[in-house]
Amino acid sequence: METKIFDVKKMNNEFLEEAYVYGVETAQRDIEAAQKDIRIAADVIKGGGLVAFPTETVYGLGADAFNADAVKDVYKAKGRPSDNPMIVHIARASDMGQLTTTISADVVKLADSFWPGPLTMVLPKKDDVPKTTTGGLDTVAIRLPDDPVAIELIRMSETPIAAPSANLSGKPSPTKAEHVIADLDGIINVILVGNDSRVGIESTVLDLTADQPVVLRPGIITPDQIEAVIGKKVAVAGNTAMADTDEAPKAPGMKYKHYSPEAEMLVVEGQRNKVENEIQRLKKLNEGLGRKVGVILFEEQAFIEAAHDFFAKLRELDGQDVDLILAGALSDRDAVGFAVMNRMMKSAGYNIVKV
Numbered sequence: 001m002e003t004k005i006f007d008v009k010k011m012n013n014e015f016l017e018e019a020y021v022y023g024v025e026t027a028q029r030d031i032e033a034a035q036k037d038i039r040i041a042a043d044v045i046k047g048g049g050l051v052a053f054p055t056e057t058v059y060g061l062g063a064d065a066f067n068a069d070a071v072k073d074v075y076k077a078k079g080r081p082s083d084n085p086m087i088v089h090i091a092r093a094s095d096m097g098q099l100t101t102t103i104s105a106d107v108v109k110l111a112d113s114f115w116p117g118p119l120t121m122v123l124p125k126k127d128d129v130p131k132t133t134t135g136g137l138d139t140v141a142i143r144l145p146d147d148p149v150a151i152e153l154i155r156m157s158e159t160p161i162a163a164p165s166a167n168l169s170g171k172p173s174p175t176k177a178e179h180v181i182a183d184l185d186g187i188i189n190v191i192l193v194g195n196d197s198r199v200g201i202e203s204t205v206l207d208l209t210a211d212q213p214v215v216l217r218p219g220i221i222t223p224d225q226i227e228a229v230i231g232k233k234v235a236v237a238g239n240t241a242m243a244d245t246d247e248a249p250k251a252p253g254m255k256y257k258h259y260s261p262e263a264e265m266l267v268v269e270g271q272r273n274k275v276e277n278e279i280q281r282l283k284k285l286n287e288g289l290g291r292k293v294g295v296i297l298f299e300e301q302a303f304i305e306a307a308h309d310f311f312a313k314l315r316e317l318d319g320q321d322v323d324l325i326l327a328g329a330l331s332d333r334d335a336v337g338f339a340v341m342n343r344m345m346k347s348a349g350y351n352i353v354k355v
């Protein structure tokens with residue numbers, strides 16, 4: 001398949017803000033050109049095709065959420081098990097009504113506080129949302145992304161867009177258009193090239209179907225922030241190796257090996273200076289055995305930066321053909337640190353040493 005690759009960066013806000021530098025008319029023309037390309041992509045969605053698009057978290061691979069065949073093609077393109085449900089993306093909060101009938105006061109408050117943004121709400125689904133989209137579940141995960149290209153695409157498609165991350169299943173999530181092109185060029189219809197993802201890890205997934213809300217997947221919107229909005233205690237699913245249990249996972253995505261780099265990966269956890277020393281020791285040891293070693297060590301308290309860089313770093317090291325990645329653990333007492341550790345532990349296949 002020939003994949004159309006459109007550069008639509010000029011839809012972005014910074015560009016609008018800078019428009020006065022080179023003239024509003026030029027800016028307007030560029031935006032219209034980008035909109036024309038997004039219109040072509042929207043027509044592909046309407047016709048049952050697949051479009052990769054930027055969001056503030058990671059790039060998504062989208063299909064019409066109401067078209068079960070198109071959604072099946074997403075699973076196929078990614079090589080993803082089909083019981084793993086997708087997040088359905090909407091362009092305005094009022095579109096939630098197409099997907100769920102259960103819009104409680106809490107849901108309204110959360111949408112009002114965090115949308116557009118990296119919060120996904122799991123709610124009972126309406127009957128006409130295909131089970132293919134929800135991986136066979138009676139619930140649907142809904143998100144309004146904070147990216148002008150994504151919003152324009154959904155709006156022009158005139159349908160909610162089901163979209164997992166736009167990577168081949170098992171690869172690190174894509175935070176740059178080049179990652180999407182590396183994985184999906186020739187496999188899907190259109191790739192919309194926007195800015196690098198601002199957040200860098202996927203949205204917080206919050207299950208609102210029981211009395212107590214549960215964070216199924218941690219993200220940069222934290223349980224504290226959610227509690228402050230709804231005035232209720234929020235439970236958090238642990239960063240445990242779900243793959244090791246036979247239990248039916250609440251967020252089915254959690255049971256698969258995820259985000260793996262090609263290289264073997266080891267997480268080193270402990271006091272900062274001990275971690276640094278152990279990483280240096282293991283690096284020398286492995287290099288002495290002729291192995292190429294990559295290191296991921298973020299500043300100790302730089303959780304947001306770590307979230308932003310983590311997946312890109314994995315891909316960068318894979319690109320350098322390293323044999324072993326040594327990664328320093330972040331403190332999971334910080335909620336964003338916890339969210340990054342959730343990804344880091346999965347990438348490493350829960351391979352960890354404590355020092």
Ligand code: TXA
Pocket residue numbers: 055057058059060061084085086087118120122134137139140141143145163164165166201202203205216217250251252253254
């Ligand atoms: O930031 C994001 O959420 C990105 C961008 C593209 O929006 N999307 C994303 O999608 O990460 P995906 O498919 O890679 O992850 C979806 C997660 C999985 O862990 C899945 O199990 C969970 O959300 N999920 C989806 N629908 C669910 C449902 N009905 N109940 C429980 N978990 C659900």
Ligand code: MG
Pocket residue numbers: 164165173
């Ligand atoms: Mg994913």
